[in-house]
Amino acid sequence: MGTRQPKGRSGGRPTLEEVAARAGVGRGTVSRVINGSPRVSERTRAAVEEAVAELGYVPNTAARALAANRTDSIAVVVPEPESRFFAEPYFSDIIHGVGAALADTDMQLLLAFAGGDRERRRLAQYLAAHRVDGVLLVSVHADDPLPDLLEQLDIPAVISGRRSADETLASVDSDNFAGARAAVGHLVARGRRTVATITGRLDVYGAQRRLDGYRDALTEAGHQVDEALIARGDFTEEGGRRAMTELLARAPALDAVFAGSDVMAAGARQVLRTAGRRIPDDVALVGFDDSAIARHMDPPLTSVRQPIAEMGRTMTAVLLAEIADDRPAGVRRLYRPQIVLPTELVTRASS
Numbered sequence: 511m512g513t514r515q516p517k518g519r520s521g522g523r524p525t526l527e528e529v530a531a532r533a534g535v536g537r538g539t540v541s542r543v544i545n546g547s548p549r550v551s552e553r554t555r556a557a558v559e560e561a562v563a564e565l566g567y568v569p570n571t572a573a574r575a576l577a578a579n580r581t582d583s584i585a586v587v588v589p590e591p592e593s594r595f596f597a598e599p600y601f602s603d604i605i606h607g608v609g610a611a612l613a614d615t616d617m618q619l620l621l622a623f624a625g626g627d628r629e630r631r632r633l634a635q636y637l638a639a640h641r642v643d644g645v646l647l648v649s650v651h652a653d654d655p656l657p658d659l660l661e662q663l664d665i666p667a668v669i670s671g672r673r674s675a676d677e678t679l680a681s682v683d684s685d686n687f688a689g690a691r692a693a694v695g696h697l698v699a700r701g702r703r704t705v706a707t708i709t710g711r712l713d714v715y716g717a718q719r720r721l722d723g724y725r726d727a728l729t730e731a732g733h734q735v736d737e738a739l740i741a742r743g744d745f746t747e748e749g750g751r752r753a754m755t756e757l758l759a760r761a762p763a764l765d766a767v768f769a770g771s772d773v774m775a776a777g778a779r780q781v782l783r784t785a786g787r788r789i790p791d792d793v794a795l796v797g798f799d800d801s802a803i804a805r806h807m808d809p810p811l812t813s814v815r816q817p818i819a820e821m822g823r824t825m826t827a828v829l830l831a832e833i834a835d836d837r838p839a840g841v842r843r844l845y846r847p848q849i850v851l852p853t854e855l856v857t858r859a860s861s
Contacts, residue, residue: 524565532561555790583618584829585642587633589654591625594746598773599801600818604648604670607822617643624656634659643828646670646822647759649681651713666832671716672848680832680846682825684816686716690723690854693768693796693814697853698731702766702794706739708753708778710770717745720770720798739764743774750777758785765793766861772797772804772813779807794861800854809859816853824849 530537535554543558548560561567567688586608588595595601605621612619620642624630637645637659644666647656652673660667661678669681697705707724710717725735738760741753750769754777757764767782769775775797779789787793789809797804800815828847 524567526567529558529561529565529567530761532565532815533557539666544847554574571717581643582616583620583642584612584644584646584826584833585620585622585637586646586648587622587624587656588648589624589630589651589656590649592623594625595623597747598745598771599803600771600799603818604822604825607824608646608818608826609818609822610827613671613796613822617830621769630656637665638663644668644833646825646829649714651711652715653713666829666835668829668832670740670821670825671714675715677848678846680828680848682821682828682849682851683716684818684821684851685853686719686816687723687726689798689814689816689855690720690768690770691727692853692855693798693812694724694727695731696812696857697768697794697796697861698727700766700794700861702760703733704762704764705733705737705766705768706741706757706764708741708743708750708757708767708769708774710743710745710774712742718771724768732740736761743770743777745771745774747773747777750774751781752777752798754778754781758782766795767793768796768798770798772799772801772811775811775813776803776807779811790859790861796861800856804858805857807860812858812861814853815856817851824851 526537526540530540533540535558539550539554540558585603588601608619623635624633647667647669650657650669650671650673657667657669657673657679663678667679669677669679672681674772674838694705705728707721709721712718712721728735739757741756743749744751752772753774754767758766758781767778769778775795779795782789782793789795795811797811797813800813804811804813829848
């Protein structure tokens with residue numbers, strides 16, 4: 511049995527004009543009440559709300575969005591190949607946080623990849639048409655043109671992880687420096703003397719800060735920083751394998767490795783096992799992210815926990831606030847937050 515739909519005088523769905531006539535007010539007043547404007551008296555608001563209830567009026571959200579030059583949608587843009595998105599838990603955790611933050615809103619979520627030039631051009635055309643109200647940028651490299659494009663188009667945007675210390679967009683990041691510092695300090699406190707690191711891509715500011723934290727922790731402990739103990743990875747498992755192979759060739763006596771992600775730590779573990787190095791007896795191993803990978807490795811991986819889902823929620827809250835901010839663009843740019851969330855070292859059997 512179908513649900514009976516309320517009908518207006520014309521026999522169709524009730525209209526804004528019919529609500530206005532029933533409440534004895536103008537069409538503009540009804541619109542202000544529906545949109546939550548404070549410029550309406552309580553008496554008038556009550557009359558409009560009563561008329562809405564009696565007629566069963568349902569606002570046309572698409573028309574409202576069009577009138578307000580809004581699309582009621584935001585995009586999560588990942589400037590990476592799809593293969594990396596589905597291989598790394600970081601991205602799914604971010605999306606989980608974003609989805610949780612949007613659960614009680616009318617916003618639609620779009621996911622866009624921009625890992626190549628063609629995808630970037632297509633995305634640029636889409637954004638230039640203002641088909642979304644705002645953008646969440648995830649995993650941005652220092653030379654990526656997308657943030658500057660969003661600035662030029664005056665599209666509200668929030669970035670996960672700053673591009674540099676002088677980031678101009680609103681950003682939400684974890685404390686990469688402190689997390690790396692805690693990881694290396696932990697290894698030194700366990701008596702490890704030759705601590706190597708596998709970095710992420712160093713055109714990502716977060717990877718730079720993790721390397722800075724590694725250097726700082728060794729220096730504070732009185733250890734000399736040996737460049738032969740630093741190998742560049744790319745946040746992939748294969749990158750972790752390549753970097754670990756390089757490290758063993760350059761410094762076969764190493765007794766600890768701090769990897770800039772759990773995924774790279776998993777690749778490093780494979781190489782260490784193949785080389786006959788026991789974890790943690792011969793080589794202690796620490797990762798970064800505290801993803802499901804860390805918990806399911808053998809032995810379970812000590813890792814720096816960054817609150818990735820919380821980052822997604824916080825990014826979304828900041829973006830929604832920026833979308834709702836009707837101050838001039840020049841004023842909004844002065845108040846873009848740079849939020850850094852704390853990290854925590856989770857100790858397990860690998861160290």
